Amino acid sequence: MARQIYQAIVDGILVGGVYALMAVGLTLIFGVLDIINIAQGVLVILGAYLSYTLSVRIHLDLFLGLLITVPAMFVIGVVIQWAFIRRLRGRERTSMTLLVTYAVALIIEGILYEIYGPDPKQLNASYVQSSVHVFGFYLSYIYLYGFALALVLIAAIYALLYRTGFGRSVRATMQDHTAARLIGIDVNRVAALTFGVGVAVTAAGGMMFGATNAFNPNSGYDLISRLLAIIILGGLGSIGGALAASVFMLTLESLVTIWSPEWAIVVFYAALVVVLVIRPNGFFGRQPVRAQ
Amino acid sequence: MDTMSRQRAATGLALVALAVVAIVFPVVFSSPVVTNYAVYALIFIAVVTAWNMFSGFSGYISLGQAVFFGSGAYAVGIAAKAWHINGVGVFALLPLAAAVGAVIAVPFGLVALRVRRHTFIVVTIAVFFIFQLMAFNLNSFTGGTIGMSAPFLPWTPTAFNDRFYYITLACAVAAVVIAVLVRRSRFGLQLRAIKDDEDRARGLGVRAMRVKLAAFVLSATITGLVGGVWFLYLTQVLPQSGFDPLFDLSLVLMAFLGGLGTISGPIIGALLIEPGQLYLTIRYTNGYLSEILLGALFLLIVIFLPRGIVPTVGEWLRRLRTRGRPAVAPVQTSTRAETRA
Amino acid sequence: MTVLLRTDGVHKAYGGVHALDTCTVEVEEGSVAGLIGPNGSGKTTLFNVITGYAKADAGHVYLAGSNITNVSPDKVFALGIGRTFQLTRIFASLTVLENMLVASPNGRAAARRRAMDQLDFVGIAGHHAELAGTLSYGQRKLLELAYVLVADPAVILLDEPAGGVNLSLVNHIADRIRELNAAGKTFLIVEHNMEFVMGLCDRVTVLDSGTVVASGPPGIIRTDRRVLNAYLGEDLGPEQPAEDE
Numbered sequence: 001m002a003r004q005i006y007q008a009i010v011d012g013i014l015v016g017g018v019y020a021l022m023a024v025g026l027t028l029i030f031g032v033l034d035i036i037n038i039a040q041g042v043l044v045i046l047g048a049y050l051s052y053t054l055s056v057r058i059h060l061d062l063f064l065g066l067l068i069t070v071p072a073m074f075v076i077g078v079v080i081q082w083a084f085i086r087r088l089r090g091r092e093r094t095s096m097t098l099l100v101t102y103a104v105a106l107i108i109e110g111i112l113y114e115i116y117g118p119d120p121k122q123l124n125a126s127y128v129q130s131s132v133h134v135f136g137f138y139l140s141y142i143y144l145y146g147f148a149l150a151l152v153l154i155a156a157i158y159a160l161l162y163r164t165g166f167g168r169s170v171r172a173t174m175q176d177h178t179a180a181r182l183i184g185i186d187v188n189r190v191a192a193l194t195f196g197v198g199v200a201v202t203a204a205g206g207m208m209f210g211a212t213n214a215f216n217p218n219s220g221y222d223l224i225s226r227l228l229a230i231i232i233l234g235g236l237g238s239i240g241g242a243l244a245a246s247v248f249m250l251t252l253e254s255l256v257t258i259w260s261p262e263w264a265i266v267v268f269y270a271a272l273v274v275v276l277v278i279r280p281n282g283f284f285g286r287q288p289v290r291a292q
Numbered sequence: 293m294d295t296m297s298r299q300r301a302a303t304g305l306a307l308v309a310l311a312v313v314a315i316v317f318p319v320v321f322s323s324p325v326v327t328n329y330a331v332y333a334l335i336f337i338a339v340v341t342a343w344n345m346f347s348g349f350s351g352y353i354s355l356g357q358a359v360f361f362g363s364g365a366y367a368v369g370i371a372a373k374a375w376h377i378n379g380v381g382v383f384a385l386l387p388l389a390a391a392v393g394a395v396i397a398v399p400f401g402l403v404a405l406r407v408r409r410h411t412f413i414v415v416t417i418a419v420f421f422i423f424q425l426m427a428f429n430l431n432s433f434t435g436g437t438i439g440m441s442a443p444f445l446p447w448t449p450t451a452f453n454d455r456f457y458y459i460t461l462a463c464a465v466a467a468v469v470i471a472v473l474v475r476r477s478r479f480g481l482q483l484r485a486i487k488d489d490e491d492r493a494r495g496l497g498v499r500a501m502r503v504k505l506a507a508f509v510l511s512a513t514i515t516g517l518v519g520g521v522w523f524l525y526l527t528q529v530l531p532q533s534g535f536d537p538l539f540d541l542s543l544v545l546m547a548f549l550g551g552l553g554t555i556s557g558p559i560i561g562a563l564l565i566e567p568g569q570l571y572l573t574i575r576y577t578n579g580y581l582s583e584i585l586l587g588a589l590f591l592l593i594v595i596f597l598p599r600g601i602v603p604t605v606g607e608w609l610r611r612l613r614t615r616g617r618p619a620v621a622p623v624q625t626s627t628r629a630e631t632r633a
Numbered sequence: 634m635t636v637l638l639r640t641d642g643v644h645k646a647y648g649g650v651h652a653l654d655t656c657t658v659e660v661e662e663g664s665v666a667g668l669i670g671p672n673g674s675g676k677t678t679l680f681n682v683i684t685g686y687a688k689a690d691a692g693h694v695y696l697a698g699s700n701i702t703n704v705s706p707d708k709v710f711a712l713g714i715g716r717t718f719q720l721t722r723i724f725a726s727l728t729v730l731e732n733m734l735v736a737s738p739n740g741r742a743a744a745r746r747r748a749m750d751q752l753d754f755v756g757i758a759g760h761h762a763e764l765a766g767t768l769s770y771g772q773r774k775l776l777e778l779a780y781v782l783v784a785d786p787a788v789i790l791l792d793e794p795a796g797g798v799n800l801s802l803v804n805h806i807a808d809r810i811r812e813l814n815a816a817g818k819t820f821l822i823v824e825h826n827m828e829f830v831m832g833l834c835d836r837v838t839v840l841d842s843g844t845v846v847a848s849g850p851p852g853i854i855r856t857d858r859r860v861l862n863a864y865l866g867e868d869l870g871p872e873q874p875a876e877d878e
Binding site: 003036057084086087088094095096098099100102103104105107109110111113114156222228229232262263265266268269270272273276 | 353356362400403406407409410411413414415418419421422425428429537538540544545548577580581583584586587588590591594595
Binding site: 334478481484485487488489491492493494495496497498499 | 686692705706707709710711716719722724725726727731732734735736741779783784785
């Protein structure tokens with residue numbers, strides 16, 4: 001029994017790393033653009049399908065395929081932001097962007113259904129099935145690689161935000177749009193590029209998700225509800241919070257799965273509700289600086 | 293004022309004409325296929341109006357209306373099975389559906405309405421998924437993936453549809469009447485003030501939580517009732533049909549298209565979108581075209597008609613009427629110094 | 634001369650910034666008190682603390698002797714303190730009259746009449762059916778003033794009532810304040826317009842970096858070295874002996 005629990009914790013942490021990848025993109029988008037990108041779930045699935053096509057058609061290794069899918073998703077993200085989100089202004093902006101991204105998610109989901117059909121797919125590679133036996137625990141290779149990838153990408157995002165001029169612009173825009181504009185930052189460009197980065201990260205998340213789960217276009221809903229719970233728990237806009245919350249929630253779910261697999265996901269929602277009652281800003285959320 | 297009474301007379305006349313058309317409709321178009329469309333349109337009119345009553349007025353967009361709709365449906369199904377009710381008696385269960393909606397809305401609202409607007413939307417989504425999951429998992433209670441069936445009603449197809457037409461018509465009319473009453477009341481005023489500036493409203497003595505919760509519960513009650521009616525009409529409910537994310541998005545879309553916060557907006561939105569959507573669902577049962585079109589339509593509306601049809605048309609009419617008038621009204625003399633700021 | 638509103642040693646910090654530091658201000662019943670100070674001195678923060686929009690880290694707020702520290706805004710309003718905002722906050726999608734009705738207590742016809750009276754008093758009754766969002770800046774300031782009056786508060790806090798409006802309107806506002814004061818209302822006014830403050834207030838308190846630097850009748854304050862230091866940020870020589878505290 002104890003063995004099961006420890007294994008569940010280990011699994012949870014590793015899977016949490018993968019979810020962190022997807023959640024970080026989402027929370028970054030919120031922090032800079034003040035919008036909740038509901039399409040993130042289906043974009044992850046899109047990333048998975050892209051990896052799938054590359055893997056099946058030209059037999060490209062999954063991780064190598066990222067070199068193509070990540071830039072591709074970046075471009076898709078920039079296009080979405082530029083075409084639909086940029087023009088939303090005014091008081092209703094937050095609600096409107098949420099609905100717009102929901103609409104975009106529907107369109108992408110519909111298109112994926114038309115192209116790939118509803119049958120579940122999964123990404124395959126030699127290392128997907130095998131695992132390494134360490135200290136009596138099974139650590140599957142794919143999760144290890146995925147966790148490592150997550151750390152690398154999150155570190156890269158941190159470096160981007162805190163070590164580059166662009167990152168400085170992003171952080172300034174996060175603080176105050178008007179002030180950022182006043183010191184010459186092109187807020188629109190920052191917004192578009194940040195959205196692109198947030199979506200590009202989903203390419204990696206998608207590949208990982210597709211390698212570890214069977215997926216079809218409908219899988220986006222499940223994902224987005226988890227991701228939303230994660231970023232709210234971690235505090236909207238907090239990257240560290242997203243990482244912490246991902247690991248925490250996935251470990252929790254992993255533990256609950258030992259007793260009841262079907263209800264495990266309720267853990268997410270229940271935790272979300274409980275936290276919101278106690279701390280409406282999540283664990284690491286900033287104080288509400290902006291007015292409603 | 294002559295224009296006022298003329299306007300009132302015109303509105304009154306329009307309403308009477310509308311009432312006549314509505315009542316006579318199934319007699320003229322007696323084919324069950326046509327009345328089917330009408331029933332669905334009316335169901336949506338009722339639910340969108342109920343949704344708008346809370347979300348449109350207060351600005352708190354809820355993507356969890358299906359929670360009440362599906363719960364109402366399941367409530368009727370479960371009660372009918374548990375209490376062995378058959379035949380026309382099932383209609384007596386409809387108040388139960390409404391009550392279930394209200395009862396769920398209270399704790400739901402107490403938790404969800406404490407947070408800011410964007411978090412609120414997410415919480416409604418989360419609760420929606422919880423309910424869908426419960427419908428799938430609580431097999432013995434909800435029938436799991438098989439769902440629940442409604443008791444058999446010994447009516448002919450035409451009579452069935454006609455009767456449900458009048459029932460849903462009654463629901464829609466009731467919903468609209470309640471919406472009008474709310475909008476005209478002080479309660480409605482406070483809701484709209486909350487939408488504009490909640491903190492300021494609080495600072496002026498408005499009990500924001502109470503007002504929001506009351507509207508939320510009212511909206512849920514109506515929706516639960518209509519959910520029950522829908523279940524009896526369709527004669528079955530499944531977890532994915534009672535708790536359908538597309539349902540939620542459709543009704544938000546209809547409200548947006550018509551105009552958030554207006555009375556006629558939801559009606560126009562529902563009448564414009566629902567028939568088309570139903571047609572696509574019937575015609576292309578295996579395709580996902582309706583999803584793509586729904587999403588695309590929504591994007592188009594957001595870009596070109598962000599405020600919805602009713603306010604935009606109202607704006608045009610106002611511009612037409614006030615063409616040629618000076619921008620600033622001339623100063624009125626009064627006993628106190630009038631401002632000319 | 635009883636003190637109606639008093640803050641006692643209020644402390645308020647935002648992160649590392651001390652917005653208010655041992656801030657003690659007294660407002661006598663029936664007076665028109667002014668609160669001045671350079672930008673960032675904490676004037677609006679003090680208003681926020683008094684009216685419950687911000688929590689005091691330390692110190693107390695007293696209304697007629699009873700402790701109202703950290704009471705929520707709607708309760709503060711109910712206790713008889715009204716407040717306007719520096720950047721006007723009105724309900725843009727409601728009509729002017731509807732704006733007034735949001736705050737008024739129940740009783741439909743009576744409430745409407747009262748609201749119209751107050752709109753008339755401030756001078757925008759003619760616009761009662763227009764959407765508040767279409768009002769000009771000056772008219773919004775008047776609407777803000779009208780709201781505040783709806784609940785017939787005993788104490789009225791005005792945050793830059795003369796800010797950004799033309800001269801005739803400034804005089805109009807000053808007259809309205811005098812009328813209300815004559816009817817027994819107490820005022821605490823934050824303003825940068827010195828003419829306005831000096832001409833209207835019985836007593837002026839000066840805030841700098843969150844602390845009270847000087848307090849007294851307008852004529853004295855005008856020439857007080859500490860006040861000039863606060864505004865100009867330089868040391869203008871040895872201080873005058875304290876003439877009022």
